[in-house]
Amino acid sequence: QATIPAGGTGTTHFTFDTSTAGVYSLVNVNVNLDYAALINDKIVLVTSGTAVATPTPTPAPTPTPPPSSVGTVTDLTVAQLGSTGATLSFTDVTDGTGAPATYDIRYTSTGTLWGGASSVTQGTCATPLSGTQIGATTTCTVLGLTPATDYQFELVPFRGTMNVDAVFGPLSNIAGGKTLAPATPTPAPTITPTPTQSSGGGSSTPLPTTVPATVFSGGGGGSIIQTIPTAPPASTPVIPLALTRPLYRGIQGDDVKSVQDILIAHSYLAPANDTGLFGPLTREAIQKFQCAEAIVCSGTESTTGYGVIGPATRARLQSLASAPVSAVPPTPSPASSPALTLTRSLYRGMQGDDVKTLQAFLIGKGYLAPSNITGFFGVLTRQAVQKFQCAQQIVCSGTESTTGYGVAGVKTRGRLEAVSAH
Structure with missing residues (x-):
């Protein structure tokens, strides 16, 4: 409400707060005069001392565009x-909203995907x-897979929460492979020697099995050299392992x-190297083990641990x-590792x-088990090359085709030849 001074004529400015809709009044008007009011940039003719103001409408907010489709994994x-x-990549x-998706990863050994597969529950792919x-x-x-399968x-x-409001994208391509067979120790053969000695009359009688291999004198004045075969070392006993704490470089103890x-x-x-101190060599050995076990x-x-x-x-x-x-074979002397000259990449x-x-x-350096000199580059040889590459800090991850992991290429060949020369 605004009050006009008594007898007011001519041009007089009055200020109204018209931010809200309503009726606004001019008081003490001269009934013989007409008044014009500027309300919200509009001129309104006032003849009775009142005017209705309509506030300027607030524009509607710009709607948020709907999310796009969830992407597709093709690699x-x-x-x-x-x-x-197994390690997946x-x-x-x-x-669909500009953020990275969440994933449900499934696996099967029966060949039935998707409905017949199980979601991963062990490992970082869970x-x-x-x-x-x-x-x-x-x-x-x-993790938790069956060997040789x-x-x-x-x-x-997908985006959202599974079993609540998840919005799924298309299924990815299918990747596969066969897990490695566990290393099975070869049982030592049982050898029961039956040494004999001459009785002088042409007959032989069994020697006691406790008699050491040596030269025995016969009854006729001759000598019989009897060599008793020595059985290869049997499997070592199970090594007890009870770990109750994380172990890392710098820690020491019986565990x-x-x-x-x-x-x-x-x-x-x-x-x-069983010193009880977790040093750089033990760390490198753990890294080899972690890599080999995926x-x-x-x-x-x-x-990443x-x-x-x-x-x-x-x-x-x-x-x-x-x-x-x-049983671990004795470490061969450097002379037992032949000088290495390789003229082509091996894989x-x-x-x-x-x-x-x-x-x-590789056998001489302890990367490959004895009796594996076959001349064929198979899975065990590839694993041995990977251990060598990791120990020599050449490469310690990836695949044969992406990083050369497991391939005796130019760099690995050079390092093999350098190590064999010492």
Whole structure:
């Protein structure tokens, strides 16, 4: 409400607050005059002292565009296989809102996907797996698989919460592979020698089995040299392993020594390194073990646990310790490792004398078990080359086709020849 001064004529300005709709009044008007009011940029003729103001409407907010479709994964691959685990790799896609998708990864050994497959529950691939960045490569592990078994893997990206409001994208491509067979120690043959000695009259009588191999004198004045075969060493007893804490570089104790004994028995660590102190050599041995078992094969101790004995690595070590292992052969002298000269790259499926030379070197350095000089570059030779590459810090992850992991290429050949020369 505004009041006009008595007898007011001419041009007089009055201010109204017309932010809300309503009736606004002029008081003390001269009935013989007309008044014009400017309300919300509109001139309104006032003849009775009142005017109705309509506020300027507020524009409606711009609607948020609906989400787009969830992306499609087309490059799911099995990067590595162990005896009880697999490492998967794929490129992150969008969830339709500009954020990376979440994933349900499934696997099967029966060949029936998708409905007949199980979601991953063990390892870093466990469902739901959150993406990190659109376009980035995600690598994760599937654990709890059966050795020497063919598996297929498939995933579906989605946004939201599973079984609540999830919006799914298309199924990915199918990736597959066969888990490695567990290392089975060869039982030592039972040898029952029956040595004999001459009685002088042409007959022979059994010698006591407790008599050592030596030269026995016959009754007729002659001598019989009897050599009693020596049985090869039997399997070593199971190494007890009870780990109740994480182990990493700098820690020491009896549990560290037990781990070192296991690593030595399975050729991940050189003999005479069971010191009870978790140092760089033990860390490298754990990294080789983690990579071979498809637990983790890249990163650092603080980011991915690479080189740290955490829950997953601890469980696998304890499983490994429950099975007998063959006695570790004595470490050969440097002279037993032949000088190495390789003139071509070697990889799985190749064969020849140069493959035999490579295998002999790997056996001499403890990367490959004895009796594997076959001249054929198979799975065991590839694993031995991978151990060598990892120990020499050439490459410690990836595949044969992407990083050369497991291939004796130019760089690995040069390092093999350099090491064999010392």
